[in-house]
Amino acid sequence: MKNISQISQEALGNDYYAIHLIGEIDINYLPQLETTLKPITEMAQLKGIILDCKKLVFIDSKIVGFIVYLYTKLSRSNQKLIIAETNETINDIMTLVGLSTIIQFTPTFDEAVKQLNVYVTQ
Amino acid sequence: MKFIRNSLTNKALFLFTILVFAGVILGIAFNRLQIKSASLNLILIVLAIILLVILLLFIFDVVIPVGRVTKQITNLLTGKNYKRIEPITIDEVGVITHFFNEITRDLEKISYDIRERRRMSSELDIASQIQKDVLPKEVPEAPALDIVAKTRTASEVGGDTFNFIPSADNNQLFIYIGDVTGHGVPAGLIMMMVDTLVNAIISRGVTNGRELVVYTNKLLTPRINARLFMTSVVLRWDKLHQKMYYTGAGHEHILIYHTKTETVDAVRSGGIALGMIPDVSQIAQEKEIPLEIGDTIVLYSDGITEAKNKTGEMYGLERLTESVRKNGYKPSAESIFDGVTKEFANFVGEYVQIDDITMIVIRYRGNEAGASKSKLTISKEGVQQERKSVIWDWE
Numbered sequence: 001m002k003n004i005s006q007i008s009q010e011a012l013g014n015d016y017y018a019i020h021l022i023g024e025i026d027i028n029y030l031p032q033l034e035t036t037l038k039p040i041t042e043m044a045q046l047k048g049i050i051l052d053c054k055k056l057v058f059i060d061s062k063i064v065g066f067i068v069y070l071y072t073k074l075s076r077s078n079q080k081l082i083i084a085e086t087n088e089t090i091n092d093i094m095t096l097v098g099l100s101t102i103i104q105f106t107p108t109f110d111e112a113v114k115q116l117n118v119y120v121t122q
Numbered sequence: 123m124k125f126i127r128n129s130l131t132n133k134a135l136f137l138f139t140i141l142v143f144a145g146v147i148l149g150i151a152f153n154r155l156q157i158k159s160a161s162l163n164l165i166l167i168v169l170a171i172i173l174l175v176i177l178l179l180f181i182f183d184v185v186i187p188v189g190r191v192t193k194q195i196t197n198l199l200t201g202k203n204y205k206r207i208e209p210i211t212i213d214e215v216g217v218i219t220h221f222f223n224e225i226t227r228d229l230e231k232i233s234y235d236i237r238e239r240r241r242m243s244s245e246l247d248i249a250s251q252i253q254k255d256v257l258p259k260e261v262p263e264a265p266a267l268d269i270v271a272k273t274r275t276a277s278e279v280g281g282d283t284f285n286f287i288p289s290a291d292n293n294q295l296f297i298y299i300g301d302v303t304g305h306g307v308p309a310g311l312i313m314m315m316v317d318t319l320v321n322a323i324i325s326r327g328v329t330n331g332r333e334l335v336v337y338t339n340k341l342l343t344p345r346i347n348a349r350l351f352m353t354s355v356v357l358r359w360d361k362l363h364q365k366m367y368y369t370g371a372g373h374e375h376i377l378i379y380h381t382k383t384e385t386v387d388a389v390r391s392g393g394i395a396l397g398m399i400p401d402v403s404q405i406a407q408e409k410e411i412p413l414e415i416g417d418t419i420v421l422y423s424d425g426i427t428e429a430k431n432k433t434g435e436m437y438g439l440e441r442l443t444e445s446v447r448k449n450g451y452k453p454s455a456e457s458i459f460d461g462v463t464k465e466f467a468n469f470v471g472e473y474v475q476i477d478d479i480t481m482i483v484i485r486y487r488g489n490e491a492g493a494s495k496s497k498l499t500i501s502k503e504g505v506q507q508e509r510k511s512v513i514w515d516w517e
Contacts, residue, residue: 027304060428061301061303061304061353061424062303062304062349064303065303065304065349065350065351066349068348068349068351068395068398069347069348069349072348073348095390096353096372096373096374096375096390096391097351097353097372097373097394097395097398098371098372098392098393098394098395098398098405099394101394101405102394102398102399
């Protein structure tokens with residue numbers, strides 16, 4: 001069965017957002033990902049973003065590159081990026097290039113929200 | 123008046139009507155005034171003047187505009203210089219003139235695009251050639267190793283690279299494979315940059331792969347876009363002690379075929395891709411790969427594991443590992459390479475190549491009798507058409 005790929009956003013309070021990545025997100029979805037994230041990253045009050053990967057099946061190196069760019073951009077403004085609930089394949093792709101050494105990963109989405117709450121209240 | 127001006131037929135009808143009307147008026151006038159003695163000459167002169175006026179109108183309104191546009195069309199068709207014409211009528215001749223102007227404008231645009239495409243294609247060919255020239259022509263001396271390395275770009279310029287560079291004291295041989303995010307010209311430019319940096323850093327006297335990765339990353343990161351990075355594995359062959367070491371920079375697994383057990387280990391290369399963060403000194407590590415005679419190391423880029431067949435299924439690490447296991451017993455790096463790439467080509471069938479692919483097979487042969495200088499083969503095909511796996515067969 002063919003995976004239906006989708007990118008959606010969810011506001012988790014005023015300070016942080018979740019981006020839900022579903023299916024196979026490759027270079028073809030990069031413009032949509034950029035469009036979704038641009039207004040969010042430009043918000044002055046933004047404290048952090050969670051990339052929800054629970055239903056993510058595949059990403060290619062262009063998307064990994066974009067995640068690195070997003071991490072760099074958020075870090076410069078003291079904002080946090082958390083990658084939540086990656087399956088084994090996604091985890092392999094991300095850890096292989098070394099993303100796990102610079103970006104925080106959490107096993108569940110709730111854990112990511114908890115981590116961001118802690119970060120926001122700090 | 124517009125009714126008359128916008129059609130040649132209407133014009134002809136109009137002029138014919140004038141002629142008939144003039145004849146009728148003249149007839150009525152002669153009859154009413156009872157000018158019986160009016161000479162035939164007078165009638166003919168008046169009619170001749172009217173005809174002349176009609177003829178002049180016809181010449182200026184039809185013949186001259188048609189002549190102007192016909193001349194320019196003939197010039198265009200015979201390859202001579204032509205120029206666009208300002209339409210002076212709005213009838214069929216005006217429409218033809220406008221059409222001629224539009225068509226020549228489009229032709230000039232198409233012609234410009236073709237010239238530009240040719241120029242870009244020629245520049246891409248040059249870039250492709252420069253990139254091929256950067257790839258090593260032969261492996262520096264390392265008699266204990268049997269090496270085959272090949273790369274195929276998905277477009278004219280690729281983002282995969284590899285090289286074999288001896289250390290300044292010639293006691294070590296650095297072997298690296300690199301894969302820049304994406305492919306095409308941006309990836310190719312970074313590949314060239316990294317290759318230059320790696321060569322320069324080794325020539326300055328680094329003693330291990332970790333230093334090489336740390337320095338390359340330090341120089342590369344501020345020079346590239348934050349979205350671009352290069353994954354890499356650096357192998358260091360200690361010629362004196364015949365030991366192999368690796369330093370990962372976020373690259374694919376290193377496959378190691380153990381000849382004794384006929385098994386393959388897929389070792390995570392570790393580290394972080396070059397260009398992601400400014401300092402990787404706390405992350406990069408050099409580790410040893412214990413080798414016995416007959417063992418083989420396979421390095422590859424993700425263009426192989428992420429290649430799909432016509433049903434959209436990826437080749438994947440598991441198939442590649444199994445393929446190395448099946449072919450690892452073969453007596454030379456070349457035969458192992460051939461076996462692995464044949465299985466890969468069979469899997470992907472005619473699916474179009476969308477990413478650069480590179481593979482290096484290094485077989486440790488120790489001081490086997492007859493061991494000669496390491497062999498290096500680099501694919502050289504140009505890329506002007508969609509890559510299909512039937513021509514991926516690297517034989």
